[in-house]
Amino acid sequence: MDIDVEEIRNHFPIFERFRRDGIVYLDNAATTQKPREVVDAITSFYYNSNSNVHRGVYRIGEEATELYNHSRENIASFIGARSEEIVFVRNATEALNIAANNLPDVVGRDSEVIISRMEHHSNIVPWHLASTRYGIRVKMMENLPDRQITWEDIEKNLTKKTRIVSLSQCSNILGTINDLSAIGKRLHELGIIFVVDAAQSVPHMPVDVKKLNCDLLAFSGHKMLGPSGIGCLYGTSEILENMPPYMGGGEMIREVYENGFTTADVPEKFEAGTPNIEGAIGLSAAVDFLKRIGMDNVRSHEKELIKYTLEKEEEYALESLHSYGPRNPDIRAGIYTFQMKKGDSGKPYGNYVHPHDISHLADRIRGVEIRSGHHCAMPQTVALGTYATARASFYIYNGKEDVDTFFDALKAIEKKMIA
Amino acid sequence: MTDDTIYSQILDDHYREPRNFGRMEDPDVQVTETNPTCGDTISLFIKVKDGNLEEISYVASGCLISVASASILSEKATGSSLKEIRTMAKSDVLKNLGLKLGPAREKCALISYDALMKAIDRYNSS
Secondary structure (H helix, E strand, O other), X not given: OOOOHXXXXXXXXXXXXXXXXXXXXXXXXXXXXXXXXHHHHHHHHHHHHOOOOOOOOOHHHHHHHXXXXXHHHHHHHHOOOOHHHEEEEOOHHHXXXXXXXXXXXXXXXXXXXXXXXXXXXXXXXXXXXXXXXXXXXXXXXXXXXXXXXXXXXHHOOOOOOEEEXXXXXXXXXXXXXOOOHHHHHHHHHOOOEEEEEOOOOOOOOOOOHHHHOOOEEEEEOHHHOOOOOOEEEEEOHHHXXXXXXXXXXXXXXXXXXXXXXXXXXXXXXXXXXXXXXXXXXXXXHHHHHHHHHOHHHHHHHHHHHHHHHHHHHHHHOOOOEEEEOOOOHHHEOOEEEEEEEXXXXXXXXXXXXXXHHHXXXXXXXXXXXXXXXXXXXXXXXXHOOOOOEEEEXXXXXXXXXXXXXXXXXXXXXXXXXXX | OOOOHHHOXXXXXXXXXXXXXXXXXXXXXXXXXXXXXXXXEEEEEEEEEOOEXXXXXXXXXXXXXXXXHHHHHHHHHOOOEHHHHHXXXXXXXXXXXXXXXXXXXXXXXXXXXXXXXXXXXXXXHO
C-alpha cells in the first residue's frame, strides 16, 4: 500500500480519542473525520480574515474574497473543472435538487428522466418532486446488485422523450463503481443531459468531469474530510447559463429594479445570500490534503482494503453472514454491506441479527462503529429482499487491522446471537 | 470491553424467550405496526373481557430492543383494565425497560406500545 495509515491518523485530532476509547470508525460513507489542516484553515479564517465576500474594499474584505475565490479554483481543478463551473451549495443533495428543479425548464416538461435503482434518495426524491411540480416522468431502471450499470440497462428505458439521465458514479450501499465515461458519451450523442451523483466517488478516486462526459455533477464536502454544509454542483457553462436561478436574493443579481432584476453571471447566479465562506475554505484545505496523498493512492488503498475484506469474509466463513455488491475489487469501492441471517424459525432469536443489533453490538464488543438501516437507498435495499442492512465503509485512515477487528466483532456477534 | 446494560440479562432473556409470542385465534382486534426506517414489524392481537385485557399476543420481526420491549409490555398489560393501560405513557414503557436509549432506539422500544394503544382505541370505537 502506498499510504502510511499511521502517519495519516496523526493528522486527525479525533484519533486521540479513538485510540483512548478503542474506537474503529467505519462509517465513512456517511461522513468522514476532519484533519487538523481543515480545522486550522477554518479557525484561521475566523481568527484573521473574517468578513463578507464580494463586498468590502477594505483589507480583510479583500482577503476573504481572495480566500473564497481561491477555494473555488482549487476545488474546481481537483475535478478537472474551471472555476466558473463550480456552484457552492450545502451538499450533494442540494446540488441534485437544483438539477431536478431547474432542468425541467431547460428540457421541457413533457420529458422523461431515467435514474437507477441503486441511487441514494437524494438522486430519487428530487426527481419525484419535479415530477409532481413540473409533470416530468421519472423512470427507475433495474440494475443487478453485483455488477455495474450498463448501456443496455439504460437503452431499455430510452424513449424519444428521454432528456435526462441521472446516475451515481458509486453506489453508497453496494459499493459498485459505475463506468460512466462511455455512457456519458452515448447520452451526449443522443442530446440527453447527463447528471452524476459523485458523493461517493469524488472523495475516493480520481474524478475528471471532462472525461466523465457529464453536464452536471454533485458532491459533498463532509464526505471528503471537509466541513458539513458545503458541497458543489459542477455544471458546464452551457447548462448553467441555460438554467434559471434557483433562489433569489443578494449575490445572485446583477441589478434589481422596482419591477424586476437581472442575474449575475454563473456561478454566482445560483448562490443567493452570503455563502458558506469558511466551509469553502475548509473544503479547499481538505482538497489540498487529499492532493498531497494523491487520489490514485486513495483509490488503490481502498481497493486493497475491500479486497482484504472479501478475503477475510471467505476466511472467517461465518455461517450467517451474507454480503452484497460486486466481488471484483476493480469495480468495488471501500463499502461492505451485509446481513446476518440463518434460516427462519419464526421466532426472533437465533436465526437473525437485526442490523441495529449488529451495529450496537459491534460497537460495544469491539468498538467497531458501523451503520445500520436502509442507508437512504430504500429501493435498492428492498430489491435485496430486506428492509435494513449493516454497512462498513473505509477511508484513508483505515488499515487492515481495522478489517480484522471488524470480523472479530462479527464472529463474536454470531456466537452470541445465532443459535 | 463488555456488553453494556442495553443488552442486559433481562433484555436478552426476553429476546431469546419472548413472552406471549405468537398469533391468536379469533382476536377482538389485530393491529400491525411497521417502522419503515429499519423494517421492524409487529402484528399484535388482543382479547378483551369485562373491560380488561384478557389476552395479548404478537408476532414481531425486529431488533432485540423491539422484541424484548413487546415481551415486557405484554406481561405488564395482561389482566389490566383497558382504561389503566391507556393511561400508560411512553416514558413508562422506557422506564420498564430500565435503560436509557438514544432517539433512534426509542422508536424500536415503542413500536409495541404504539400497536397496543392503537388496538385499544380500535376496540373502544368498535
